[in-house]
Amino acid sequence: MAEKNTKVPEFLREPLEAAQARLETLEEETQRVVKDLVHRGKASRRELTDMVQRLAKQDWTLDELRGRLEKLRAQGKELASDYADRARAEAAGRLVELQAKAISFLGVASREQVEELSKELARLSRKLEKGKARKGPVRRTGEV
Numbered sequence: 001m002a003e004k005n006t007k008v009p010e011f012l013r014e015p016l017e018a019a020q021a022r023l024e025t026l027e028e029e030t031q032r033v034v035k036d037l038v039h040r041g042k043a044s045r046r047e048l049t050d051m052v053q054r055l056a057k058q059d060w061t062l063d064e065l066r067g068r069l070e071k072l073r074a075q076g077k078e079l080a081s082d083y084a085d086r087a088r089a090e091a092a093g094r095l096v097e098l099q100a101k102a103i104s105f106l107g108v109a110s111r112e113q114v115e116e117l118s119k120e121l122a123r124l125s126r127k128l129e130k131g132k133a134r135k136g137p138v139r140r141t142g143e144v
Contacts, residue, residue: 103110
């Protein structure tokens with residue numbers, strides 16, 4: 001640096017030389033890191049290529065294929081069963097809603113309403129019978 005034609009003031013020369021030395025050190029470290037990364041990348045690529053080739057060349061035995069197929073079939077049955085259960089529950093719920101809307105629209109009593117009415121009539125009938133029993137027999141007019 002001292003040999004160059006440019007004149008640098010004396011008070012800047014020392015910090016400039018120190019910065020130049022740090023830049024050279026950083027450049028050397030950077031080159032080492034880049035070479036290491038390139039080396040690692042090549043090694044990873046080789047490993048990946050080897051894995052892909054092994055998988056591509058893998059021979060499946062008939063028993064292995066059967067086992068995998070059975071496992072997939074079992075999973076499929078389980079999923080289908082879950083979906084069928086959900087569909088049944090949803091359909092039943094919608095049917096009940098539709099039935100309630102139809103009964104409401106038509107003004108017809110539902111089975112539960114008829115049963116409740118029947119129970120209420122039976123209760124009132126029993127109450128009436130108890131009331132008759134307390135008062136005694138009912139006399140009709142004209143009887144002696």
